[in-house]
Amino acid sequence: MNSTPINKSNTLVLGGKGKTGSRVVARLQQLGWPVFVGSRSGDRIFDWEDRSTWSAAIQDMHTLYVSYFPDLAVPGAVDAIRTLTDLAIANGVQKLVLLSGRGEAEAQECEKIVMASPLDYTIVRASWFFQNFSEGYLLEPIVAGHVALPAGDIPEPFVDAEDIAAVAVAAITEAGHSRRLYEVSGPRLLTFKEAIEIIGRQTGRTIVYEQVPMEAYKAMLKAYDLSPDFIWLISYLFTEVLDGRNASLANGVQEALGRPATDFTDYVKRTAGSGVWDPITA
Numbered sequence: 001m002n003s004t005p006i007n008k009s010n011t012l013v014l015g016g017k018g019k020t021g022s023r024v025v026a027r028l029q030q031l032g033w034p035v036f037v038g039s040r041s042g043d044r045i046f047d048w049e050d051r052s053t054w055s056a057a058i059q060d061m062h063t064l065y066v067s068y069f070p071d072l073a074v075p076g077a078v079d080a081i082r083t084l085t086d087l088a089i090a091n092g093v094q095k096l097v098l099l100s101g102r103g104e105a106e107a108q109e110c111e112k113i114v115m116a117s118p119l120d121y122t123i124v125r126a127s128w129f130f131q132n133f134s135e136g137y138l139l140e141p142i143v144a145g146h147v148a149l150p151a152g153d154i155p156e157p158f159v160d161a162e163d164i165a166a167v168a169v170a171a172i173t174e175a176g177h178s179r180r181l182y183e184v185s186g187p188r189l190l191t192f193k194e195a196i197e198i199i200g201r202q203t204g205r206t207i208v209y210e211q212v213p214m215e216a217y218k219a220m221l222k223a224y225d226l227s228p229d230f231i232w233l234i235s236y237l238f239t240e241v242l243d244g245r246n247a248s249l250a251n252g253v254q255e256a257l258g259r260p261a262t263d264f265t266d267y268v269k270r271t272a273g274s275g276v277w278d279p280i281t282a
Helices: 021-030 051-058 077-090 105-115 139-144 161-173 192-203 214-223 228-241 252-257 264-272
Strands: 011-014 035-039 063-066 095-101 120-126 146-149 180-184 208-211
Touching: 011 021, 011 051, 021 035, 021 161, 051 077, 063 077, 063 161, 077 095, 077 105, 095 105, 095 161, 105 120, 120 161, 139 146, 146 192, 146 214, 161 180, 161 252, 180 252, 192 208, 192 264, 214 228
Parallel strands: 011 035, 011 063, 063 095, 095 120, 120 180, 146 208
Antiparallel strands: none
16 A cells, blocks of 8 residues: 555546446545546546447547446456557547456456556456445345345445445555456355345344345346346346355455455445335335
8 A cells, every 4th residue: 555646637537427436436526636527417528338438538638437337247248458558549538447246257357458558557347336235236125124135144345335435545646556356345255135134134124135036036126127128237247246256355445445345234334324214105
């Protein structure tokens, strides 16, 4: 870890309204950093599905923070990252900070593309976010008091998106993170059932956790009119990535920031105070 500051320079956050991107933007703004949001409705119009928007969005940028939507695991992500990296080089971008995923073969292919380029880079390879329980599709069933998932006793080292953002911002604003790969996780392994139980205890609620077969879960997602692409991604994550391959702790937060990663219970206490998990009453 090296906390020596570097000169402020234009930074574009792709996915600047997402779970990690919004936090990266907020932290950079607090530092008075020249930061721009790259999204369909951001400071710089950027649409992953419309490559004609890419070159203009990255003009005059020194650094890119890249959070690919919806996930680096989806078909087409590798080609998109290759194209974006080539455009970044051609347009004078100097540094790329890539959010990657643990245990995803496609994500690692994307990492290799960035690492093989002449760009300065930092890779943040992350576990499943804490915030999927409070800002993602798991929020509604938690509020309803019944969470059904195709996940059993295989644990995951869930990680705080705040920690991911802190690592990314350190890479953008400080020396010492050049050409580094930080694999980040939380400080302990938890099953989904255990995570839901912690939320229940901290909120004083009874939240039932039910393990369901994958086919039944996919049918339930379809009944909620979720897109086929989203259903495919969730199915992939639960059958492939959450198969035990990530059931180990990583030390990237400590390496990058010089402090331990945030514990899940601390996140739950912090988040419960917002009322986001309170049951909806008529």
